[in-house]
Amino acid sequence: MDWNAWITLFEGAWVTLWISGISIALGIVAGFGVAVLRNARIPVISKFLYYYISIIRATPMVTLVLFLFVTAPYLPIDIDRWIIAVAALTINTTAFNAEIWRSALATFSREQVEAAKAAGMTRRVMLRRIMLPQMMITSLPGLVNEMTLLIKSSPAIAMVGLADLTRITNRITAVTYEPLPPILAAAALYILMIGALVRLQRVADKYARRLAM
Amino acid sequence: MNLQDWLTVWINIDRVALGFGVTVLFFAFATVTAFIGGCILVYLMEGRPSFLKTSLRSGLDVLRTLPFLIVLYLLYYGLPQVGIRLNAWTAGMIALSLYHASYYAEILRGARVALPQGQIESAKAHGFTSFRMYYRILLPQMVLRSGPLFGNQLVGCLKDTAFLSIITIFELTAAANDLQAVYFIPMPAFIVVIALYWCISLVVEQALRSMGRYAKHRGLSYE
Amino acid sequence: MNEVLPVIEVRDLHKSFDGVEVLKGIDFDVNRGQIISIIGSSGSGKSTLLRCINWLEEPDSGSIRIVGDRVGIRADGKTPMSEKELASVRARAAMVFQSFNLWPHLSVLHNVTEAPVHVQGVNKDEAIAQAEVWLERVGMLVKKDAYPWTLSGGQKQRVAIARALAMNPEVILFDEPTSALDPELVGEVQGVIGELAADNFTMVIVTHEMDFARTISNEVVFIDKGVVVEQAAPEKFFGDPDTERLRQFVSRYR
Ligand SMILES: Nc1ncnc2c1ncn2[C@@H]1O[C@H](COP(=O)(O)OP(=O)(O)O)[C@@H](O)[C@H]1O
Ligand SMILES: [Mg+2]
Numbered sequence: 001m002d003w004n005a006w007i008t009l010f011e012g013a014w015v016t017l018w019i020s021g022i023s024i025a026l027g028i029v030a031g032f033g034v035a036v037l038r039n040a041r042i043p044v045i046s047k048f049l050y051y052y053i054s055i056i057r058a059t060p061m062v063t064l065v066l067f068l069f070v071t072a073p074y075l076p077i078d079i080d081r082w083i084i085a086v087a088a089l090t091i092n093t094t095a096f097n098a099e100i101w102r103s104a105l106a107t108f109s110r111e112q113v114e115a116a117k118a119a120g121m122t123r124r125v126m127l128r129r130i131m132l133p134q135m136m137i138t139s140l141p142g143l144v145n146e147m148t149l150l151i152k153s154s155p156a157i158a159m160v161g162l163a164d165l166t167r168i169t170n171r172i173t174a175v176t177y178e179p180l181p182p183i184l185a186a187a188a189l190y191i192l193m194i195g196a197l198v199r200l201q202r203v204a205d206k207y208a209r210r211l212a213m
Numbered sequence: 214m215n216l217q218d219w220l221t222v223w224i225n226i227d228r229v230a231l232g233f234g235v236t237v238l239f240f241a242f243a244t245v246t247a248f249i250g251g252c253i254l255v256y257l258m259e260g261r262p263s264f265l266k267t268s269l270r271s272g273l274d275v276l277r278t279l280p281f282l283i284v285l286y287l288l289y290y291g292l293p294q295v296g297i298r299l300n301a302w303t304a305g306m307i308a309l310s311l312y313h314a315s316y317y318a319e320i321l322r323g324a325r326v327a328l329p330q331g332q333i334e335s336a337k338a339h340g341f342t343s344f345r346m347y348y349r350i351l352l353p354q355m356v357l358r359s360g361p362l363f364g365n366q367l368v369g370c371l372k373d374t375a376f377l378s379i380i381t382i383f384e385l386t387a388a389a390n391d392l393q394a395v396y397f398i399p400m401p402a403f404i405v406v407i408a409l410y411w412c413i414s415l416v417v418e419q420a421l422r423s424m425g426r427y428a429k430h431r432g433l434s435y436e
Numbered sequence: 437m438n439e440v441l442p443v444i445e446v447r448d449l450h451k452s453f454d455g456v457e458v459l460k461g462i463d464f465d466v467n468r469g470q471i472i473s474i475i476g477s478s479g480s481g482k483s484t485l486l487r488c489i490n491w492l493e494e495p496d497s498g499s500i501r502i503v504g505d506r507v508g509i510r511a512d513g514k515t516p517m518s519e520k521e522l523a524s525v526r527a528r529a530a531m532v533f534q535s536f537n538l539w540p541h542l543s544v545l546h547n548v549t550e551a552p553v554h555v556q557g558v559n560k561d562e563a564i565a566q567a568e569v570w571l572e573r574v575g576m577l578v579k580k581d582a583y584p585w586t587l588s589g590g591q592k593q594r595v596a597i598a599r600a601l602a603m604n605p606e607v608i609l610f611d612e613p614t615s616a617l618d619p620e621l622v623g624e625v626q627g628v629i630g631e632l633a634a635d636n637f638t639m640v641i642v643t644h645e646m647d648f649a650r651t652i653s654n655e656v657v658f659i660d661k662g663v664v665v666e667q668a669a670p671e672k673f674f675g676d677p678d679t680e681r682l683r684q685f686v687s688r689y690r
Contacts, residue, residue, distance in 0.1 A: 058368060058414030059407050060375030063386045067407065070390070070399035114492055115537035119551040119603065120527025122519050129554050133541045148278075149369075155282040155376070166282050173290065180294040183286050187279055194278040210585050211540045 031097025232388025251317025
């Protein structure tokens with residue numbers, strides 16, 4: 001592979017990174033919202049969210065991306081393809097993150113909640129100062145694991161015509177007629193990205209275990 | 214999204230059924246082969262560490278950090294450069310089995326590490342040869358103990374089959390895309406197809422729950 | 437005027453769990469500067485009483501006042517307090533738990549400053565200066581930057597006591613503060629509580645340590661099956677109990 005091929009490859013990696021990055025950030029926040037909403041046990045909403053999570057867990061990313069892509073033209077406004085990609089990844093990862101947050105809420109130490117109440121905290125202060133900081137740490141290993149799954153399914157965004165790190169290898173091959181080098185190079189970049197997250201997950205695990213002591 | 218559109222899906226239900234069949238076929242085949250492959254891989258890594266065992270382990274670690282589609286690309290687009298030409302179906306079957314075997318191996322290895330050492334010694338004392346010991350004594354326990362983790366893995370494998378549409382295999386997602394492209398009925402086509410994926414996942418979860426009850430019955434409850 | 441009002445006044449308190457009455461009409465006063473120990477067999481309702489006092493458990497009937505103000509119910513005697521009102525009345529009675537319940541994501545110092553800064557609105561520098569004074573008192577100032585998971589049980593409990601003191605409460609409620617400790621660590625926590633007693637902090641202490649109750653308290657209360665059976669100064673309580681039940685209970689601990 002020559003320099004141009006490498007530069008093209010990095011462009012693909014960048015597409016994968018920023019689309020995934022935005023979706024991860026949105027999905028973590030939205031997942032928290034869904035978890036809190038589900039916890040509130042509002043009849044209709046809670047049933048709806050239950051089905052949302054159950055169905056999205058079973059829907060392949062390719063199918064979800066395509067679904068949004070082919071139905072978007074029926075909406076009254078023009079939607080950029082990157083928005084469709086981000087929407088699909090976010091809808092997917094939110095469902096998984098909601099489950100992670102919900103289990104963190106459900107297993108949060110009752111005793112610590114009592115200590116906070118006894119110290120005169122209102123629910124808001126307690127959620128912000130005592131629960132959320134700890135839930136961020138205890139949920140981090142799960143959230144990071146979900147980030148790796150998201151990146152592994154991100155090649156599906158090629159369905160809307162975005163040249164992500166996987167799809168870009170086709171473009172390079174179209175010029176060089178040698179498919180193996182760009183695919184292997186792309187694989188190496190995935191290993192770097194996901195390997196870094198796996199390492200982060202181990203560190204997060206260590207901190208989460210400390211909190212539990 | 215009127216009645217007409219839904220009727221169009223109904224009239225073309227054979228296309229959907231074909232895609233569904235292909236998806237289930239890939240899913241079932243890959244699940245069986247990946248599971249057996251995972252069991253064999255863990256057996257190969259049994260015993261004292263050696264260079265080969267360590268390399269095998271690292272190889273599997275690498276495989277698990279890759280997206281499924283890049284593995285598929287490697288087999289389908291990459292290998293012809295070194296003279297190995299696989300058709301889409303073969304490449305798909307091999308990629309799906311190999312990729313998911315690495316995950317089953319990891320799940321089973323986790324269960325293997327958690328097994329008490331005493332069991333191996335008592336099995337040896339009863340004169341079990343090591344392969345017999347592995348598949349008669351250790352494997353059943355490892356499998357039953359990892360039950361809950363299989364759920365996510367199975368659904369993950371089901372979802373990965375959709376990537377096969379990218380290398381031109383006519384599976385369930387391709388069927389939906391086909392219908393919407395010909396008749397301009399994206400909503401009904403995709404809703405039906407997503408509902409089908411959902412049904413498969415519900416069946417899988419139900420099957421795992423039965424397996425969990427069986428495990429409990431045999432005194433090998435999860436964790 | 438505050439001088440004449442009891443710090444805690446419990447009247448005819450009833451509480452049931454799942455149809456089983458755990459507190460059967462408790463009357464109970466704590467005056468300023470008093471140190472009251474509560475003893476009784478396990479399951480007799482001691483924790484429930486303490487938890488009702490700051491509304492961690494909602495009683496079925498009866499009233500609780502802290503320095504004259506109702507807890508949990510507004511002055512009209514009917515309307516439940518809003519969350520804010522409840523929080524501010526709770527802050528007047530601090531609690532020390534059997535299992536410490538420190539907040540593990542905060543350092544020792546920040547465990548102590550958390551409530552003053554984020555509940556009482558004390559200026560941060562001031563809260564830190566105050567926290568250091570309290571930590572010095574319980575002998576934990578050297579560990580102010582440590583995190584809870586690095587501390588022994590006795591150290592955790594001493595931090596929990598500093599955290600309670602930092603709220604400048606009217607009273608500190610201790611629920612078996614040494615029961616979760618290894619025997620060799622019990623002394624250091626009892627020592628700290630003893631020093632507070634010498635300085636006339638108002639305290640209510642649920643404990644199974646009879647010698648500790650005898651030496652530290654102005655009065656000892658015996659609760660059995662949800663009622664106050666006997667309440668007396670320690671000499672009388674342990675030396676010449678009125679009831680057979682208490683006589684038996686005390687003799688078991690000889
Ligand atoms: N939240 C609760 N739900 C149900 N029962 C409870 C609860 N808290 C306490 N109890 C019951 O109330 C009784 C008194 O408990 P407690 O006040 O903790 O006793 P003590 O502290 O004197 O050992 C026990 O029988 C206990 O099982
Ligand atoms: Mg108790």
